[in-house]
Amino acid sequence: LNRLSSWLKFRHTKNNSRPCTQRPVKRDLIMKITNIRAHILSSPLETPFAFSQGWVSTRSATLIEVTTDTGLTGWGEAFCQGLETPQIAATATESCFAPMLIGRNPLSTEKHWFDMYNRSRDFGRKGAVMAAISGIDIALWDIAGQAYKQPVWQLLGGAHRRQVEPYATGFYRIKGQGEAERLAEEAQMHAQNGFRYMKVKLGFGVRDDICVMQAIQKAIDPAEITLMVDSNHAYGRSEALYLGQALADMHLRWYEEPVAPEDYEGYADLRRRLPMAIAGGENEHSLYGFNALFEGACVDIAQPDIGSCGGFTAARHITALAQAKGVEINPHVWGSAVAQAASLHLIAALPNTHHSLFARQPILEYDQSSHPFRRELTRHPIQMQDGFVQINDAPGLGIEIRKDTLAHYRIN
Ligand code: MG
Secondary structure (H helix, E strand, C coil), X not given: CHHHHHHHHHHXXXXXXXXCCCCXXXXXXXXXXXXEEEEEEEEEEEEEEEECCEEEEEEEEEEEEEEEXXXXXXEEEEXXXXXXXXXXXXXXXXXXXXXXXXXXXXXXXXXXXXXXXXXXXXXXXXXXXXXXXXXXXXXXXXXXXXXXXXXXXXXXXXXXXXXXXXXXXXXXXXXXXCCXXXXXXXXXXXXXXXXXXXXEECCCCHHHXXXXXXXXXXXXXXXXXXXXXXXXXXXXXXXXXXXXXXXXXXXXXXXXXXXXXXXXXXHHHHHHHXXXXXXXXXXXXXXXXXXXXXXXXXXXXXXXXXXXXXXXXXXXXXXXXHHHHCCEECCECCCCHXXXXXXXXXXXXXXXXXXXXXXXXCCEEEECCCCHHHHCCECCCCCEECXXXXXXXXXXXCCCECHHHHHHHECX
């Protein structure tokens, strides 16, 4: 029997012999997607607030959970705008993309991105359908990180930075106009909380906007604090130009969404005529959309949102395009704790567009308005310490979703 066993082993080895350079793929990297689920979260706000496009009375989020046959689970988020209903991206995820991807290997992120984009080209390309693609893509990268046992920023090519300075986004309105004094006090509060950068929401009428900015400028120390403004495309070209000229001496780091996202000529015109950097891109999508923005010489700073630009895969394409065009990338971040975590990995991996010893670094948008899906959704929500937010090195996104929070706010 021993002889027979040795002979059989010899035969087996001979028939299955391979050149020594070829190694089989690790068993734990061969896996299949078993389910893709969209969780719709919603929570009414105690105090509704306004930005230039309308009143926000509910916080919503569309979280994407991708499960595999190996037990690994990835999380992503389809960005839900202030006035958007979260059901749109959830439906696109579950009815259009999930049936296509179930059964496939989640690690083929680039292939899946183009398959999803091509499938939805005739009815997607922008908005909530691209947000659905983004949410799925983020979850696939989360799975990839866990499978390779590396943080996502490592899979993206490595970290240019392991911490990022946050800026305070806030200054929403609770009445509408005539709130300059209250907003100046808010600026002082952000300064006391350690913020050196703040972004002021404008777009409530040019005269009101100028009053607000003058009040804030008086309330802070301009040597310590750098301001940005964001009108959320409230104006046409002439009003946008008038506002920009009125703020020309405030040393703004950027002027965000001065005109509508589709007004490429307006962007380029303002960029030529105003001294401050022009920023935009939170409502632009994919390498194709950003290519148009860059070809039109529209922005100095591009602001893709990881949850709507097309996820990590598209953010990589956009970053390469921006690098070639000399445009800085400073991501837009307004989603839940999942989008915040994903954005931190992206920011870690962003190269400096204009290299120098003291090149300015991307800063993290850190919305200061009330949002239960940021503080309560993950075991370790992001924290500002000594003026910075640290970027974790756990595998994947490095987050642990709190199922109790999910169950509490889920409406589907
Ligand atoms: Mg904005």
